Amino acid sequence: MRGRTLGWILVVVFMFDTRLEASCIESAQLAHSAVSITRYFDEKERAASSGVIGARGTAWFLSPATMVTAEHVSAGMKLTTQDWRALDVRHGDDGRSVAARVAYVTGSGAEKLAVIELQSEFPGARRAPIRTAPLTPEDQVVTIAYRDGRPRVVSGRFVKYGNDKTFAGAALLEMFDGDDRLAVDHGASGAPVFDCEGRVAAVVSIVITQNVWLPTGKMRVSTAWGTPNVVSVPIREMTEALQVR
8 A cells, every 4th residue: 555655646746847837829819720520421331330430639720712621531531532512610609511522642641631622711810821840759739639529628738759660650649737747639630739829730540548447447548647648740741732733
């Protein structure tokens, strides 16, 4: 029992030492740049997907008529480069249905970025500027993530670029909101990761979690404090594609 108590004390002290004091940019500066996107499947698609009614993620505006998200989000929505399909695009409580299709997919890693073309411009969309320089360790970052369809501003830090087979080339981040290390979670894939000047430096791909077994059952938890818990795609994948085009 004594050993367990000491272990918990060490964890708590380390946790507070690794937190950032506050977000490095005002959330108002990022307003109207990121949205929740949802595609509801038709009956045939639902039957083929074991009753799944749709797919949801986060996207950000490259222009009023183009959005960027993680490629697995567009794939999960069954978007193609040929067919226009209705997307529910929401900014907070405001939303509308917009016809969309994939303009192109870019990236050299396991996760890629999808540029989505809208059939009409989205009113009030704010184009997010892109950061061309790589992030450096301990750079502060901020994201607007639509977890479960609701917007949430979450701050954190860049830890490193992945150099192993699992996360090769990815930008590994530690993101949290107070004690909540799952503030970036389901529905946040595709969210823009901003630097302190409001430039997009990366795009959220996945969160790193594990399951632990407690007397009350299985519990999903994040990584330890001081370690990465969010995997993102560096925005250089986008800038290289734009230069080619």
